[in-house]
Amino acid sequence: MTYRSPEKDYELRELEGNPDKIAEDAASFITLAAGLDALSTELAAIGDSSIHKSKGTDALAEAARKAKPEVDKAAKRYRGTGETLEIYAPALRSAKTWIDDNKASIETAEREYQDAVEAAENARDDQGDLNRVWLWEEDPTDEQTTAAATAVSEAESAESSAKALRDRKWQAFETTFTTWSNAYDEAVAGVDGAIDAADNNDGFWEGLADFLDILGWIVTVLAVVALFVSGPIGALIMALVIIGSLVILAGKIAQYSTGRTTLMDLGLAIFSVVTLGAGGAIARVASKGAPTLSAAISTTRSTASTAIRGTMRGPTLNPFTWHRPLSNRISSWSQARGATPKPGWVGSQGFFGTAGNSIRFGGADTGRTLTFLNTARGNLGQYPAVVTHIDDMIARVTPGVGSQIAQTTLWGAGTAADVGDKLGLIPKSSPLVPNL
Numbered sequence: 001m002t003y004r005s006p007e008k009d010y011e012l013r014e015l016e017g018n019p020d021k022i023a024e025d026a027a028s029f030i031t032l033a034a035g036l037d038a039l040s041t042e043l044a045a046i047g048d049s050s051i052h053k054s055k056g057t058d059a060l061a062e063a064a065r066k067a068k069p070e071v072d073k074a075a076k077r078y079r080g081t082g083e084t085l086e087i088y089a090p091a092l093r094s095a096k097t098w099i100d101d102n103k104a105s106i107e108t109a110e111r112e113y114q115d116a117v118e119a120a121e122n123a124r125d126d127q128g129d130l131n132r133v134w135l136w137e138e139d140p141t142d143e144q145t146t147a148a149a150t151a152v153s154e155a156e157s158a159e160s161s162a163k164a165l166r167d168r169k170w171q172a173f174e175t176t177f178t179t180w181s182n183a184y185d186e187a188v189a190g191v192d193g194a195i196d197a198a199d200n201n202d203g204f205w206e207g208l209a210d211f212l213d214i215l216g217w218i219v220t221v222l223a224v225v226a227l228f229v230s231g232p233i234g235a236l237i238m239a240l241v242i243i244g245s246l247v248i249l250a251g252k253i254a255q256y257s258t259g260r261t262t263l264m265d266l267g268l269a270i271f272s273v274v275t276l277g278a279g280g281a282i283a284r285v286a287s288k289g290a291p292t293l294s295a296a297i298s299t300t301r302s303t304a305s306t307a308i309r310g311t312m313r314g315p316t317l318n319p320f321t322w323h324r325p326l327s328n329r330i331s332s333w334s335q336a337r338g339a340t341p342k343p344g345w346v347g348s349q350g351f352f353g354t355a356g357n358s359i360r361f362g363g364a365d366t367g368r369t370l371t372f373l374n375t376a377r378g379n380l381g382q383y384p385a386v387v388t389h390i391d392d393m394i395a396r397v398t399p400g401v402g403s404q405i406a407q408t409t410l411w412g413a414g415t416a417a418d419v420g421d422k423l424g425l426i427p428k429s430s431p432l433v434p435n436l
Contacts, residue, residue, distance in 0.1 A: 019093035029082030080194025095180035
């Protein structure tokens with residue numbers, strides 16, 4: 001049987017929705033928005049930096065500038081939605097808990113009130129029947145009249161008490177239901193407002209799915225670009241790859257928490273983060289204590305300058321040779337600098353050489369450092385002390401065989417899973433809920 005409140009005609013029912021799940025979704029969306037903010041910052045850095053214009057990467061910078069507004073829109077949308085759901089979840093929890101705890105007692109109070117109303121009507125009917133005396137009937141006795149009046153009084157008193165209890169419970173229900181209903185309307189308006197503010201009004205989950213698909217391809221392309229680029233731009237690109245992967249993971253968590261993606265999709269997203277991030281982690285561990293490019297340049301030029309200066313003529317008794325120590329120092333430093341050119345940011349070992357080094361070394365920076373050292377070694381081979389110094393640094397910079405195998409395996413497995421997933425080559429079950 002369905003019961004409705006007497007004043008506002010609210011149906012007495014359990015409220016739909018899982019407040020804990022809604023709170024989890026809200027947290028996922030806010031996390032997703034934070035990741036998008038970080039992604040937007042990196043895109044701005046790539047799009048605005050003058051580095052790219054001088055290194056033949058105008059197309060990448062332009063792509064970053066075009067992608068940033070869409071990322072900002074997505075961040076605004078998911079943050080607004082998350083913050084709205086974050087407010088709605090406790091309102092739903094409070095109302096749902098109260099209704100679940102009190103629904104049965106409200107139904108009981110309503111039934112008891114209806115029974116009391118019926119009992120009072122019956123008592124009044126009995127009293128009326130007693131007072132209607134037909135010609136062939138005897139008048140009621142005083143005892144019967146008193147008993148009927150007492151029954152009516154008691155029934156009406158019971159009815160009044162039952163009504164008071166029932167009204168209190170219904171009023172509490174209506175207050176609770178109204179509070180929840182207002183929160184629900186505000187949540188709907190908040191989500192709609194977030195979508196309108198972002199100027200991105202596709203179906204919410206469909207929009208998220210499309211965005212994650214596009215971002216997935218962007219991350220894949222950037223991961224490939226990062227194989228050939230080192231230096232500041234390479235660091236920015238790798239930051240984009242890692243942040244983009246984390247954003248995709250946050251989005252997949254949000255989808256999975258509502259049944260809109262499968263556990264395999266979530267697992268692939270986690271694997272993508274692990275493989276993209278683990279390469280850098282292994283590279284850092286393997287290169288602990290190894291010189292960076294700037295350190296290699298500084299120490300090599302200093303060692304080379306000293307060795308070159310040692311071969312130069314010093315001052316003599318001739319008063320016109322007093323300046324030789326200073327001029328020798330300047331000349332030796334100039335020669336050392338010329339023999340140790342700083343490598344460019346884009347790899348110079350050829351297409352496959354640059355990519356191969358980046359894969360097995362965990363990034364393009366190690367390859368760039370080795371390029372510098374090998375070039376310097378070839379130009380300064382006539383100085384044994386310099387060669388010994390460079391050989392020592394080459395040994396310290398070059399990752400061990402085990403590290404290179406691990407890097408290559410991670411890259412191969414991650415790339416195969418990523419591309420296979422995007423091309424639909426990995427069989428997967430359908431999600432529980434469509435992305436609508």
